[in-house]
Amino acid sequence: MALLSVKDLTVKFAMREQSVTALDGISFDLAKGERLGIVGESGAGKSITGFSLMKLISKPGFIDRGQIQFDGRDIAKMDEPALRDIRGNHMAMIFQDPMVTLNPVLTIGEQMVETLRAHRKLSLEEAEQIAIVKLREVYIPSPEERLRQYPHELSGGMRQRIIIAIALLLEPKLIIADEPTTALDVTIQADIMDLMLELCQTNKVSLILITHDLGVVNQMTERTLVMYAGRIIESGRTREIINDPQHPYTQGLINALPQQTLPGQPLKQIPGSMPSLTNIPTGCAFHPRCAYATSRCKTEIPRTLRFGAVEVACHEVERLKAGQGKAGTGQPAANGNASANGDTSAYDEASTYDEASANGSGS
Amino acid sequence: MTTQTNPQARGSSFWQSNFVYSFRKSPIAIISMIVFLLIALSAFFAPLLAPVDPYNQALFDIMDSELPPVWETYGDPRFIFGTDPQGRDMLSAILYGTRLSLLIGICAVAVQAFLGISIGLIAGYVGGRLDSLLMRMADIQLSFSTLMVAIIFLAVSQAIFGSDTFNKYAIVMLIVVIGVAEWPQYARTVRACVLAEKKKEYVDSARVLGFGPLRIMVRHILPNALSPIFVISTVQVANAIISEASLSFLGLGMPPSQPSLGLLISSGFDYIFSGSWWITTIPGIVLVVLVLVINLLGDWMRDVLNPRLYKGDK
């Protein structure tokens, strides 16, 4: 049975006159011990997904409909006391900015012991012992000393390790990590990624990794959801999504990376930008930026279609697959190059000038 | 290509709409604004609205002295708010007095703002020793209370120039004294704002383009510091009106021939126990209401223009 099963989750934000849909019918499953990546650009709704899984959406946001089945219980219907038990005990969250997550006026030890004793009946000494064990698990040198230190005395990488240690304190079944390495330098990011991977594997913890970095998703996760404007547009095994993306947006996202183009050549850009929530285009939200858009894409929200292990929400995906078959599949770089020139010029004319009108009204 | 639209109307639409929207949603702001406009307009048009000219003593009749307001038993319909001991129509006196109080308040704040903004801009932008020097000056200034400075200054100048000369220039004196005494409020706010804005990249980008410091300060930084300036301006106008009233109450402000609200309150004070309560109370209520609505408007404006609430653009 899946550890987490999200069905038709819809989150709205009440605005002045109308409400704005931030998440529009998200459905996915997560097995025990599985590592799932949620990829998208800013405004795609990936962070809101993370927050709503713990029902941390506060006013003016609210869960409009849908279920979040976690271990057989529906989080979407839980009240605060039940949620407090779930949060921390069964689910933990790691945020992007380690400085904000840790309370600057409490020592590391105080924060860890407090977390432990809030959920378990433990003496001070027992709690400290557990904290030291956890700090050692995340490779923090001389953990006894660290317990007495304040967050500002530690470096960014060290803080993020401590946050991971705190997340692991109560041995949760699921960790939601929202851009856990974005604020870190590459060399430290690599260390933290190794650490998280190791901890998830040894402790059989499920992981939801929210990030914009396809490289991080590739190295950390087994399965990936790609989000755009509050909807899941593609999901499947990470390897397949990166090697053979089906949705035009996923293709564009991967092809836009500098690694996919020869040095000095123009990059294959996606024109326009992510629409703001107040102004999501009708039909397929990606259609104003899509080179393959037809009139159907403008009016009809695409259903999710299944191709083997991959699910894609695109009207034109079959036509696309046929086209790609001729160009040769496998290497994304190769097939990207094959259609590069035609694509970009079509993109450019399509709607470079439309973005401000789509974004300008965002408040 | 789309046709040109009025840059002001279209450009600041977001800011405008947000501003107007929260105004419409705030009953306190609306009521305060109406009351304020009522007082301000009637003060502005005092010469047209007032039944008599309260500065012209020839028009007073001693027989009309200390008449109560119309709704009291011995009220006279010619004098809606009654008269003072000289037989002056209170309504006219209050209208003219409010006019003076507002004039002095606004002009004093203009002086404060000019001094404070210039000093704050320079201190914040130039920084270093000059900043320390200017800010220590501000600290020293703030450690004396406004009233104390004003009382000493006004009392001394009254003694030096004599009552007649002093009375002639009383308005200017009051404006300058209240203006000079309160500049540090502006200087500190503006400086803090400049320090925050100076770190932003648009200032660097202006420097890279080779613009001079004056241009950067006035054209680039100042417009971004306007929100807090607006907010403190409202509070400062209210403060300046109170300062003026206090000084006039103490006899260091306007001459009795040209009473401001403060002086009206003070002159009626002696008669309050003889039953003529209206001479003090009515101008007092006007003063309190005026200051209250200005402060309420300032509060509302601070909430709306709060940089933390609105500057993020998102």
Add this chain to the structure above:
Amino acid sequence: MQTETRQPLLKISGLEKRFELDKGFLETLKFRKGRIVSERREVHAVNGVSLEAERGEALCIVGESGCGKSTVARLVAGLLDPSAGQIHYGGQRIDNLGRQALAPIRKKMQMIFQNPYASLNPRMTIQQALEEPVRFHQPHLSKSEMKDKVAEVMRSVGVDPSWRFRYPHEFSGGQRQRIAIARSLTVDPEFVIADEPISALDVSIQAQVLNLMLEAKAERGLTYMFITHDLSVVQHFGTRVAVLYLGSLCELADTATLFAAPKHPYTKALLSAVPQLSDERPNHIRLKGEIPTPINLPSGCPFQSRCAYATSRCSAERPEPILQADGSQVACHAVEEGRLD
């Protein structure tokens, strides 16, 4: 590669920048071992960096946070004054010039900043923002010429000129960055310093901005100094790369050379740490410890505390960049002694 008569467009030699941590006399007083001593602490942001940029190249400066790459950019742009060292532009020394004397160079040298939300004045319309530099540097232009110029620049960065009366907040991050680029192009510069111009942007928008910068380079013959932490962008964009660590130059090489054969142990670790899209998970080189604080730097090689190859010489003697056979410069004793191979 470089003929003797040709002069590099930009030449930085021995550049140093120290920031004082304790401002004012009172802050320098410290309590040490029972007595009060006066002690100045300084952040060594840049330590003797020497670089050259040839006309028409894209020199990338990479490194992790705190390595001094942005400080180098700001020093070159004249936003900061160097503590030591010299900056020459087109053969002329510029680091000691006053604002007036610098004006003609300002026109030639422009800067693009990281945060597109902060680099445009929120209270100025796009028109005002773009016109201001033109009016300032070419006051002789007529109103219509100015308008044409602004429209031309807007078009060249792909922003509809009919939007010139809008304010920056009405645009998306990518558009703002394009407008910021447009603003720096209005004065027809020949040298552009770009300080992390795309790191605040989304992936699909990064490609738009990078393409724009490449286009501008091709059309206007621009020379770039590109500051970034993103190595895949460097590989795509740069002609040469300088790797900085803790304010010092580790390695300077042609992009292709650097990515094919990194020599400095830090460069190797840095390259191995970048998350890849390929199937196999490369084993990245783990560095021990973390970047030391740039306050009161250790003697010797700045990287020695984390380097697996450090010897006693490394902790005593600061390595100087040494020219290698393939044209790259590497500041490492181990490379010099051939201990790495």
